[in-house]
Amino acid sequence: MTRSAQRRRVTIVDVARHAQVSTTAVSKVLRNAYGTSPAMRERVHQAIAELGYRPSAAARALRGQTYTLGVMVPDIANPFFPEVLAGVTEQLRDTDYQVLLAPGCAGEQAEAKTIESMIDRSMDGIILIAPVSPRAHLEHVAGIVPTVVVGRHARGTIFDTVADDDTAGAALVVDHLVGLGHRRIAHIAHPETEPSCIEEMPNMIRAEGYRQAMRRHGLAGEIDIVSTRYTREGGYRGARQLLARPVRPTAVFAGADIAAMGALDAIAEAGLSVPGDISVAGYDNTPFAAFSQVSLTSVDQAGAQIGADAARLLLARIGDRARRSSQVKLSPTLVTRATTAAPSS
Amino acid sequence: MTRSAQRRRVTIVDVARHAQVSTTAVSKVLRNAYGTSPAMRERVHQAIAELGYRPSAAARALRGQTYTLGVMVPDIANPFFPEVLAGVTEQLRDTDYQVLLAPGCAGEQAEAKTIESMIDRSMDGIILIAPVSPRAHLEHVAGIVPTVVVGRHARGTIFDTVADDDTAGAALVVDHLVGLGHRRIAHIAHPETEPSCIEEMPNMIRAEGYRQAMRRHGLAGEIDIVSTRYTREGGYRGARQLLARPVRPTAVFAGADIAAMGALDAIAEAGLSVPGDISVAGYDNTPFAAFSQVSLTSVDQAGAQIGADAARLLLARIGDRARRSSQVKLSPTLVTRATTAAPSS
DNA sequence: AGGATCGTGGGTAACGTTGCCCAAATGTTT
DNA sequence: AAACATTTGGGCAACGTTACCCACGATCCT
Numbered sequence: 097m098t099r100s101a102q103r104r105r106v107t108i109v110d111v112a113r114h115a116q117v118s119t120t121a122v123s124k125v126l127r128n129a130y131g132t133s134p135a136m137r138e139r140v141h142q143a144i145a146e147l148g149y150r151p152s153a154a155a156r157a158l159r160g161q162t163y164t165l166g167v168m169v170p171d172i173a174n175p176f177f178p179e180v181l182a183g184v185t186e187q188l189r190d191t192d193y194q195v196l197l198a199p200g201c202a203g204e205q206a207e208a209k210t211i212e213s214m215i216d217r218s219m220d221g222i223i224l225i226a227p228v229s230p231r232a233h234l235e236h237v238a239g240i241v242p243t244v245v246v247g248r249h250a251r252g253t254i255f256d257t258v259a260d261d262d263t264a265g266a267a268l269v270v271d272h273l274v275g276l277g278h279r280r281i282a283h284i285a286h287p288e289t290e291p292s293c294i295e296e297m298p299n300m301i302r303a304e305g306y307r308q309a310m311r312r313h314g315l316a317g318e319i320d321i322v323s324t325r326y327t328r329e330g331g332y333r334g335a336r337q338l339l340a341r342p343v344r345p346t347a348v349f350a351g352a353d354i355a356a357m358g359a360l361d362a363i364a365e366a367g368l369s370v371p372g373d374i375s376v377a378g379y380d381n382t383p384f385a386a387f388s389q390v391s392l393t394s395v396d397q398a399g400a401q402i403g404a405d406a407a408r409l410l411l412a413r414i415g416d417r418a419r420r421s422s423q424v425k426l427s428p429t430l431v432t433r434a435t436t437a438a439p440s441s
Numbered sequence: 442m443t444r445s446a447q448r449r450r451v452t453i454v455d456v457a458r459h460a461q462v463s464t465t466a467v468s469k470v471l472r473n474a475y476g477t478s479p480a481m482r483e484r485v486h487q488a489i490a491e492l493g494y495r496p497s498a499a500a501r502a503l504r505g506q507t508y509t510l511g512v513m514v515p516d517i518a519n520p521f522f523p524e525v526l527a528g529v530t531e532q533l534r535d536t537d538y539q540v541l542l543a544p545g546c547a548g549e550q551a552e553a554k555t556i557e558s559m560i561d562r563s564m565d566g567i568i569l570i571a572p573v574s575p576r577a578h579l580e581h582v583a584g585i586v587p588t589v590v591v592g593r594h595a596r597g598t599i600f601d602t603v604a605d606d607d608t609a610g611a612a613l614v615v616d617h618l619v620g621l622g623h624r625r626i627a628h629i630a631h632p633e634t635e636p637s638c639i640e641e642m643p644n645m646i647r648a649e650g651y652r653q654a655m656r657r658h659g660l661a662g663e664i665d666i667v668s669t670r671y672t673r674e675g676g677y678r679g680a681r682q683l684l685a686r687p688v689r690p691t692a693v694f695a696g697a698d699i700a701a702m703g704a705l706d707a708i709a710e711a712g713l714s715v716p717g718d719i720s721v722a723g724y725d726n727t728p729f730a731a732f733s734q735v736s737l738t739s740v741d742q743a744g745a746q747i748g749a750d751a752a753r754l755l756l757a758r759i760g761d762r763a764r765r766s767s768q769v770k771l772s773p774t775l776v777t778r779a780t781t782a783a784p785s786s
Numbered sequence: 787a788g789g790a791t792c793g794t795g796g797g798t799a800a801c802g803t804t805g806c807c808c809a810a811a812t813g814t815t816t
Numbered sequence: 817a818a819a820c821a822t823t824t825g826g827g828c829a830a831c832g833t834t835a836c837c838c839a840c841g842a843t844c845c846t
Binding site: 150151152153154155157158162164166172173175178179181182185194195196197198199210212213215216217218328357360361364365383384387388389390 | 495496497498499500502503507509511517518520523524526527530539540541542543544555557558560561562563673702705706709710728729732733734735
């Protein structure tokens with residue numbers, strides 16, 4: 097077995113010789129294709145087991161499938177994404193597909209490079225989580241490889257989408273805070289540089305949903321948005337700006353939990369208490385929002401469900417590339433915790 | 442450009458025809474191999490640019506390299522691993538290599554399957570973070586593909602390792618707590634089922650380091666270990682057990698921050714205060730330990746540095762597979778925060 | 787009984803790239 | 817001027833797998 101280190105890998109030819117059949121026959125058995133008798137299948141399977149054969153993904157890729165699906169995640173440090181990923185892998189557990197993650201895609205250019213590299217590796221399908229590329233580029237990519245886009249409110253002609261109803265999510269937060277008696281409710285947003293994406297990005301829609309909800313409550317005059325980033329650092333900077341206002345907001349709605357955490361840092365640093373001096377709400381309901389020391393009010397968008405749906409759609413599209421594109425839209429729910437309460441003043 | 446959807450991908454043959462040279466010539470230019478004149482290089486590069494050619498990783502894989510490196514992470518929800526990963530990608534930023542992550546490897550069997558799939562995809566090298574496979578299996582894998590193992594205290598004959606000095610790390614925590622006046626210091630550990638790994642796994646070494654340090658302080662009688670898991674759930678269960686002791690410990694040293702978070706949950710649930718009633722320390726110094734609402738005393742093991750070293754070693758091994766194996770051992774430091782203080786009683 | 791149909795298995799040619807070899811042209815030495 | 821080294825470029829055969837075809841024997845229908 098483990099003799100003399102390096103040995104040429106066992107190939108389909110070896111299996112064929114060992115089972116005394118043709119390579120074609122082995123290939124057919126491997127793919128459960130038509131034209132194999134039970135007896136032959138048995139022999140081939142035995143030979144495979146005895147030799148410890150494993151198909152070369154490289155060779156397969158050159159001919160057709162790779163049985164590999166790629167998932168692009170924009171920021172692996174954001175604890176929301178592991179949840180989505182868990183949904184994806186769970187959904188694919190009993191398939192032949194292997195999921196590979198392409199990390200670190202900050203910005204449109206890096207993202208394009210990452211997507212290219214997944215295409216170069218001829219993955220059978222890709223899931224793009226919260227991509228920042230213009231829609232035309234997404235369409236282009238989807239023309240090359242089956243694609244599911246998570247978190248973009250766009251109707252792709254050839255790609256499927258899974259997204260949360262961010263307008264409703266933002267409204268949930270504002271309604272909740274207004275219900276508690278807040279009026280000066282500020283929002284920490286994530287800006288969008290690419291003009292063609294503005295209406296599609298969740299961050300922009302959350303901001304717009306916030307505006308709408310504020311107006312609906314007759315609080316148009318209180319609308320106050322700081323645009324930083326959906327990162328811990330961004331939340332920190334955003335909160336610092338808000339705390340420096342002549343009249344401080346009584347509540348902060350951060351567009352993402354990770355930004356809310358930064359905001360909580362800034363508030364603690366300023367010597368203020370939550371929710372005594374200021375209420376804070378986030379978005380994503382990440383595991384850390386549920387954490388006892390944090391107990392952050394947040395919007396739950398069922399990350400695992402999103403991931404599972406994305407995987408399901410991707411398999412469907414791989415099965416039929418001409419399939420009509422579908423858009424799954426999930427409804428968020430509000431999870432009320434300890435960081436929001438009635439304003440003191 | 443974006444005409445009529447699907448088109449056959451541009452290959453090296455198309456480039457060769459367009460540049461009026463042979464495919465061999467194009468291949469040489471692509472790999473900056475010997476035997477190309479500046480004039481030819483220029484022409485080929487121009488043709489590549491005009492046609493938008495990208496090499497097929499699949500075809501390359503069949504011949505040799507894939508320019509792909511695989512990283513296996515055991516638990517993507519643990520915020521320590523993104524840091525290691527950041528170190529890896531940063532180190533590889535200016536190389537031709539693409540990093541792909543293989544997620545979700547709970548348990549030895551799933552891990553083996555994941556590693557196999559990376560080998561099947563003929564990755565040029567792999568980094569295994571905190572693998573649980575027996576050493577013999579790691580050696581076997583390393584015989585097939587260049588491998589760097591992170592977090593195992595094993596001297597591989599053909600794989601390199603990067604690890605933190607976990608004995609020292611555990612001692613830092615115990616020394617700190619003893620210095621504050623604690624005596625009843627308990628430890629939450631992660632068990633090891635595979636006997637051949639017991640001496641190599643960081644979790645076991647942290648536990649042993651804890652024991653040694655306790656004995657050194659004359660506290661052998663106070664040694665108290667609960668063995669659950671390095672997860673939030675594991676920390677929670679571990680702390681529940683400890684809080685049910687007839688005589689409660691005054692301090693808990695969790696072997697990982699993620700477990701410490703679970704412990705904090707359990708302590709909060711029991712209506713106890715930290716550090717008033719009980720001190721808590723973790724390990725890894727994840728971003729969430731630094732978070733204001735948590736402010737967890739923790740051992741910093743420089744995740745990014747670990748990742749960068751692993752990537753560096755991997756490149757070196759890919760360059761020379763016969764290279765002597767090297768072991769990098771990093772020294773941890775203690776970051777003292779608000780969850781540890783002198784015991785009240 | 788003769789022809790059509792079916793089930794079973796194999797032969798072959800790609801897929802796109804690169805390593806090895808060789809040929810021609812050019813430059814350098816005796 | 818002849819022999820030799822060097823540069824520059826190309827031909828060819830793999831790498832391991834699968835899609836497409838075809839051949840053979842057995843079974844079925846009229």
